[in-house]
Amino acid sequence: MVLPTLPVTSVENILRNAFVEDAPYGDITSATLLPAQAKATAWLVAREPGIFSGGEVFTAAMLMQDPAALVEQLVPDGHSFAAGERIMSVTGLARAVLTAERIALNLTQRMSAIATQTADYARLIEGTKARVTDTRKTTPGLRILERYAVRCGGGHNHRFSLSDAILAKDNHLAVLTGGDPGKLTQALAGVRAHLPHTVHFEVEVDSLEQIEPVLAAGVDTIMLDNFSNAELVAGVALVNGRALVEASGNVNLSTIAAIAQTGVDIISVGALTHSVRALDLGLDIAIEA
Structure with missing residues (x-):
């Protein structure tokens, strides 16, 4: 698995804001109780099994x-770990380790939970041509970390932001056509004609009848929203390779395998990021003399 590198500046900005929130004037507990030069070694330890994500974030x-702390990653991002396994280690000033503890835990717990859940979804569609992707249902300010975690779990990323690609949904189409479905092809073709060739154009449909008018406009991807499995099969047949086919809506661990069997290319799952339970990771610490 080849994972992208997290942008250093983005990680630092997230952490800087987190520390301003958590310790705006320093950590008075650690500063009061611990000698300034006391050293500590700590390990990030799994309390339950999962897939790790967030080594760069923990280190940063x-x-x-x-800045002089020694941090070692013992389990690579995207790899599994068992309950009780040590994932990261750090040796440095005790005050610093304890000040960073909660933020490092919060972020790696969430990222690892996303990676673990994504792996569960990806495992269920192995052997099909479908790929599981995330959505924009991410935690504001943490999208870059959560999207990276999806990749750690074997998933793929959808458009990163509203600026990356066109995804016309039902409300966009209603305004664009003035509520007249007969104008759909002409309206979308007019948009297509003015787009740079590098801009991906995706359109959501909620009925089989919309597929041909949308395809006639030359779109790149067609999203079949809340279709039954039988309708997905019919939709894939209608598209017949003229565009990528994405299934969206009513996707969970119980339904994704059957959805993948319909022949769709992409299955987008908001639950990868919007409803995960933080994985149970802890920081076990030892004080050095």
Whole structure:
């Protein structure tokens, strides 16, 4: 698995804002109770099994508080771990380690939960041509981390933001056509004609009858929203390779395997990021003399 590298500046900005929120004037507990030069070694330990994501984030959080800290990643991102396994280690100033602890845990727990859940979805569609993708249903400010975690779990990313690609949904189409479905092809073709060739054009439909008018406009991807499996099969046959076919809506661990069998190319799943339970990771610490 080849994973993208998280942009350093983006990670630092997220952490900087997190520390301003969590310790705006420092960590008075650690500063009061612990000697300034006391050293500590700590391990990020799994309390339950999963897929790890967030090594760069854990490291950056610790180094932001103690630039001289020694941080080692014991389980690579995208790899599985067992309950009780050590995932990361850090040796540095005890005050710094404890100040960074909660933020490092919060982020790696969420990222690893997303990676673990994504792996569960991806495993269910192995052997089909479908790929599982995330959506924009991410935590504001944390999208870049959550999207990376999806990749760690073997999933793929949809458009990153509203600026990346056109995805015309039902409300867009209603305004564009003035509510007249007879104008759909002409309206979409007019949009297509003015787009740069590098801009991906996707349109959502909610009925089989919309497929031909949308395809006639030359779109790149057609999203079949809340279709039954039988309708998905029919939709894939109608498209017949003229565009990528994405299934969306009513996708969960119980339904995704059957959806993949319909022949769609993409299955988008909001649950990868919007409803995960943080994975149970802990920081076990030892004080050095």
